[in-house]
Amino acid sequence: MSDEELEPIEILELPLGDWHRARGARMVEFAGYHMPIQYEGIMAEHLWTRENAGLFDVSHMGQLMLSGEGAADALEKLVPGDISALKEGRMRYSLLLDEDGGILDDLMVTATPMGLYVVVNGAVKWDDIGFLREHLPDEITINHMDDRALLALQGPKAVDALLRVVPGVDALFFMEAGSFFWGPKSDPEPLWISRSGYTGEDGFEISVPASHAKVLADALCAQAEVKPIGLGARDSLRLEAGLPLYGHDMNPEIDPVEGNASFAISKRRREEGGFNGADRILKALAQGPAQKLVGFAVDGKMPVREGAPVYAQDGQVGSITSGGFAPSVGAPIAMGYVASQHTPIGTKLEAEVRGKRVALTVAALPFIPHHYHRRGKAL
Known part of the structure; x- marks a missing residue:
């Protein structure tokens, strides 16, 4: 060594x-x-x-500014969102995709007078910057606003x-x-x-x-x-709030449909494709994924943590990716992936925690209502 x-x-x-x-x-x-x-x-x-x-x-998160002619069109090859339609001062949640449609990161993109302001996760920001430099045209400038x-x-x-x-x-x-x-x-x-x-x-x-x-x-x-x-x-x-944490609820093995993030695939992109992994992702949209990220209500008081296997009777059908006690709910909650036939809300399953089975029920996401200040709606 x-x-x-x-x-x-x-x-x-x-x-x-x-x-x-x-x-x-x-x-x-x-x-x-x-x-x-x-x-x-x-x-x-x-x-x-x-x-x-x-x-x-x-x-710790990465603040990037992408500038240069055609920056939005170039970024659209790597994300499934309609970036070129963003008006100045508007932002969009999107997903950075590898060539096969796996999720490399989730990110926020905002149209500014200086270019596209992109916020990426801290744990993978250097990987993201490297990926963007490799896959965006040379005329697009990437400024890491450190x-x-x-x-x-x-x-x-x-x-x-x-x-x-x-x-x-x-x-x-x-x-x-x-x-x-x-x-x-x-x-x-x-x-x-x-x-x-x-x-x-x-x-x-x-x-x-x-x-x-x-x-x-x-x-x-x-x-x-x-x-x-x-x-x-x-x-x-x-x-x-039912929001995924990258590296836990999303990773490169997961595509946006499996990751319960189909909403991030804009209507125009569904029609036109043209982004990394479009064939795989649009097929999953049309036919349904083999597995999907869902929420779980947990019976009792024992939290169910990341990595716990999820069972339907004696067969493992998935695993927990995030879990813990939810103070506003007053009970343990979790998120995880299960095979598609077990995703309907109300489905009864079990997780294994320290050699014991804990009852789970597939629950609607989010666990509590969002309170965003949306245009045209009251708080």
Whole structure:
């Protein structure tokens, strides 16, 4: 074994690393970074976000800007969404696909005056950047905006708190974004803010220069509605909202139809194809997948965790990909893949946990209603 192989892998610091520690966060390694898992406790932080507003540091995620003539058309070869139809300030959830239609990542794409602003998952951002560089034409520029932090303010009172700090953000609706200025009039800082998030609640994601992230985080946490929230509650919130976590509920072996993400395949793309794995994916749309991601209600109080096999009587028919106690539901919940004949809501199955069988029922997703501030609809 060489000296190089013995060298420990460097764990990176977030721009707000010391800020989290000063506020009592317990830090863990996640996606190559030291990140806050919790402050006062996952249950309390989860419920606070559902009722008030939670501030999450998601600066580990990759912020990319794709620019150059034909960037949208070029990206459409790699994702199944209608990117070229996006108007400035509008965003779309999509999936980065390998040549066979397997999911390499899920991501958000926003049309901006500068190009396509793309946010990818932190755990695979370097793989994503490499894949994009390899498969996009040379004339498309990929700018990794690693000089910016990314904060998510989530919860029913997020708009009230953010509005006091950044006037005008209440004009945004769900999946809309824009440029805002914050700070002293003599030297305002540019923020890129979207009304989006991954908790099922109303909220915002805020791209801020890393050098100013602490001042902005302090300003937000000075609002009575806001507390900092860790990764633990972010995971339980997204699970209740029925939102997949890449690397757990999605991976390159899964296509969008199996991953319960057919909604990300835009109507025009279904008709025209032309994206990676289109033949496989459109066939699965027409004929149905062999397996599919579903939600599970769990009987009793024992959580069912990732990796637990799922049975129909004595035969294994799937496995759990995410699971845990759901504070807002008041019971354990899970998501996982099962063979298509076992996907109807209400189907009775079992998971094996520590040698014991736990009863499951296939449940509708999401487990709690989404509260997005959609255009034309009340909160």
